Amino acid sequence: MPNDAIAPIPLRGAPLPLAQSGARPTQQQQQAPDEVRRVAEEFEAIFIAQMLAPMFDGIKTDGLGGGGMGEEMFRPLLIERYAEALSKAGGVGIADSVVREMLRMQSAAQEAADGAAG
Numbered sequence: 001m002p003n004d005a006i007a008p009i010p011l012r013g014a015p016l017p018l019a020q021s022g023a024r025p026t027q028q029q030q031q032a033p034d035e036v037r038r039v040a041e042e043f044e045a046i047f048i049a050q051m052l053a054p055m056f057d058g059i060k061t062d063g064l065g066g067g068g069m070g071e072e073m074f075r076p077l078l079i080e081r082y083a084e085a086l087s088k089a090g091g092v093g094i095a096d097s098v099v100r101e102m103l104r105m106q107s108a109a110q111e112a113a114d115g116a117a118g
Helices: 027-031 034-057 068-088 094-117
Strands: none
């Protein structure tokens, strides 16, 4: 049985719903300009990187091909790439919330500008 045929199992008590890879975007997400979506995903990636970084602080690697100054320099870059990949794969839902809030703020600012002009 292929993996894509298996339905995701919801976690009881999970604070956020799990994103499904085949989930359809909402109408508001479809209407969101590409730039707003990109900025929201970048914000989510930064947040995820900040949450991942402490997980790697206690990991020490030694021996042939591991550890040293090179690993210390490049580990933050690896964590950033992990965070970007997680965000693009659906993330934890922060990007969707940021897009909604940015669109709400834009419409409120537009209404205020229209009200001041009229």
